[in-house]
Amino acid sequence: MGKIIIDQYTNMDLSPKRKWQLRHPDQAKKLIKTSYKKYYLKNKEKLCKYQQKYYKENRGKILEKKEKYFLNNKDRIQQYNRMNINRKRKWEIKNRDKLRIEVIQLLGGKCANPYNIEHGGFMNDTRCLQIDHIYGGGNKEAKELGSRGILYKVLKDSNRKLKYQLLCANCNWIKKVINNENSKPLYKNS
Numbered sequence: 413m414g415k416i417i418i419d420q421y422t423n424m425d426l427s428p429k430r431k432w433q434l435r436h437p438d439q440a441k442k443l444i445k446t447s448y449k450k451y452y453l454k455n456k457e458k459l460c461k462y463q464q465k466y467y468k469e470n471r472g473k474i475l476e477k478k479e480k481y482f483l484n485n486k487d488r489i490q491q492y493n494r495m496n497i498n499r500k501r502k503w504e505i506k507n508r509d510k511l512r513i514e515v516i517q518l519l520g521g522k523c524a525n526p527y528n529i530e531h532g533g534f535m536n537d538t539r540c541l542q543i544d545h546i547y548g549g550g551n552k553e554a555k556e557l558g559s560r561g562i563l564y565k566v567l568k569d570s571n572r573k574l575k576y577q578l579l580c581a582n583c584n585w586i587k588k589v590i591n592n593e594n595s596k597p598l599y600k601n602s
């Protein structure tokens with residue numbers, strides 16, 4: 413029999429599991445983390461759906477709480493952000509690249525080549541591939557959503573191949589010239 417430890421909240425003897433956790437705090441922390449990760453990966457869809465539903469229903473409350481926390485800890489948060497700006501930036505770049513490659517692969521992974529150009533080796537070089545809005549409106553959407561917003565939109569859109577295509581920088585430029593998208597609009601009076 414192990415030593416009796418009284419729980420301060422329930423006034424009852426702790427379970428053997430909890431006693432073990434108290435005796436091995438580091439190991440217990442690790443174990444809880446890995447088991448939660450396993451649980452999360454197994455129930456990812458369900459948890460995400462629940463989270464989205466909860467956020468939708470309690471948006472005002474959550475934002476209010478967030479703002480209150482920010483105002484109370486403003487100095488601490490700003491100092492932390494200043495010290496970790498490079499780390500944050502690196503993380504952003506890594507995530508953006510990952511997202512971009514995923515979207516490019518969903519759209520076919522190579523230039524749609526509408527002008528039958530001899531491309532050589534760069535037709536599927538992801539570095540010069542751009543996401544083109546087949547029916548225009550790309551500039552407006554870019555202003556509204558930002559580059560990352562567009563990537564997420566394409567990722568979620570199940571009809572993406574009807575609205576978007578991949579063009580290499582050359583084909584994209586030719587399309588812009590043909591559609592007169594590069595020149596300034598004419599003044600109405602002239």
Ligand SMILES: [Zn+2]
Pocket residue numbers: 523524525529531579580581582583584
């Ligand atoms: Zn091309």
